[in-house]
Amino acid sequence: MGNIEDSEVELRLGRFKGAAKQAGVKLTHQRLEVFRELASSLDHPDAETLLHGVQARLPTVSLDTVYRTLWMLNNLGLICTLGPRRDSVRFDANVAPHHHYVCVACGLVRDFESADFNAVPMPSRVEGFGSVVASHVEIRGICDECAAQQP
Ligand SMILES: [Zn+2]
Ligand SMILES: [Zn+2]
Incomplete structure (x- = not known):
């Protein structure tokens, strides 16, 4: 926590x-x-x-x-x-632009900032769906705590 x-x-x-x-x-x-x-x-x-x-x-x-x-x-x-x-x-409660790391095993979510991810160009396919209000990158993985519990 x-x-x-x-x-x-x-x-x-x-x-x-x-x-x-x-x-x-x-x-x-x-x-x-x-x-x-x-x-x-x-x-x-x-x-x-x-x-x-x-x-x-x-x-x-x-x-x-x-x-x-x-x-x-x-x-x-x-x-x-x-x-x-x-x-x-x-x-x-963090409404500033940021990205997420998500553990697929326990559901832990952590914020991180990245100027590179903020600047990812929008694919033209997305523009075909409608306007864009915000975007964020979600990185999925196994967090260190879960990894330590695996045999
Ligand atoms: Zn985890
Ligand atoms: Zn967040």
Whole structure:
């Protein structure tokens, strides 16, 4: 389980408070705690993982509240999602351009930056599908921890 530096978490919380105010979204304690849980994790967690983390501090929070908060944050552009399906979707509080390393054995996800990957030219085939909002590279592999557990 990885954690983000406190200063970055505070920065993200500040961004949330500003955006919520601008959008007229009420900043409830539960919403703040859901965002704090995601903003302090390196793991790109799914909603159930976030629920367990938040429940440690707020036992009354429900999965429904977590999902509603996450989609609200997504609509505000404060978080983004990974994975194609809504029921298995994972959430990311890093909205700066970045790429992902994904372990195919345990599902670990880590961010990395790469000027080279940012500059990958868009294939003309993609332009035939529609406009491009963003792109990111996903590298798949076996993480060091999983590799160490294999015989
Ligand atoms: Zn792994
Ligand atoms: Zn990410």
